Amino acid sequence: KQEVTQIPAALSVPEGENLVLNCSFTDSAIYNLQWFRQDPGKGLTSLLLIQSSQREQTSGRLNASLDKSSGRSTLYIAASQPGDSATYLCAVLDMNYGGATNKLIFGTGTLLAVQP
Amino acid sequence: SAVISQKPSRDICQRGTSLTIQCQVDSQVTMMFWYRQQPGQSLTLIATANQGSEATYESGFVIDKFPISRPNLTFSTLTVSNMSPEDSSIYLCSVSRGVGGSYNEQFFGPGTRLTVL
Numbered sequence: 001k002q003e004v005t006q007i008p009a010a011l012s013v014p015e016g017e018n019l020v021l022n023c024s025f026t027d028s029a030i031y032n033l034q035w036f037r038q039d040p041g042k043g044l045t046s047l048l049l050i051q052s053s054q055r056e057q058t059s060g061r062l063n064a065s066l067d068k069s070s071g072r073s074t075l076y077i078a079a080s081q082p083g084d085s086a087t088y089l090c091a092v093l094d095m096n097y098g099g100a101t102n103k104l105i106f107g108t109g110t111l112l113a114v115q116p
Numbered sequence: 117s118a119v120i121s122q123k124p125s126r127d128i129c130q131r132g133t134s135l136t137i138q139c140q141v142d143s144q145v146t147m148m149f150w151y152r153q154q155p156g157q158s159l160t161l162i163a164t165a166n167q168g169s170e171a172t173y174e175s176g177f178v179i180d181k182f183p184i185s186r187p188n189l190t191f192s193t194l195t196v197s198n199m200s201p202e203d204s205s206i207y208l209c210s211v212s213r214g215v216g217g218s219y220n221e222q223f224f225g226p227g228t229r230l231t232v233l
Binding site for chain 2: 106
């Protein structure tokens with residue numbers, strides 16, 4: 001059964017620092033991986049989708065990479081700002097679990113605090 | 117992308133009552149999902165809402181407790197029945213346009229924050 005883990009669980013950095021969030025998954029048979037942002041008490045905002053055939057995706061200051069063979073994805077945030085403070089979640093669309101159903105398997109999340 | 121709205125955005129309810137949450141999408145979508153996020157936890161899928169058929173529930177969730185409607189391709193409701201304080205959570209609606217495939221992206225609504233006293 002697919003398991004998704006995110007490390008660290010919480011991270012605090014000073015403004016302007018570049019940072020990396022990690023996501024690991026146990027089964028490499030995935031269709032894609034999505035990174036989401038969640039502000040406290042709110043819904044999820046999709047940040048980046050990486051298809052299984054892709055190695056990375058970029059959007060503004062965000063860059064996400066995917067290494068399917070090792071079961072890892074990273075989200076790189078450049079020049080962090082206080083407005084980046086949120087919980088970041090990764091989720092995989094597993095070929096066995098979600099292939100015909102689009103059911104995502106979520107990681108546990110990383111709570112990011114960017115100090116001004 | 118898809119623009120998703122949920123009503124209500126938050127509510128405080130009494131034990132034993134029921135609450136119906138609405139999810140509206142700005143365009144037709146194939147699949148709609150309902151998730152629960154308990155305090156400090158990640159998301160747990162409650163059910164997949166299928167248009168024109170019964171919802172498909174995940175293990176641990178039953179129709180009597182969480183009845184779902186999907187009358188058309190842009191709208192769904194989730195009812196939380198006979199509520200207890202353990203039902204206090206954020207309830208989230210999400211959608212995807214196709215089925216399977218690496219290009220399928222999911223989008224989420226703003227959530228409904230429910231507190232049961």
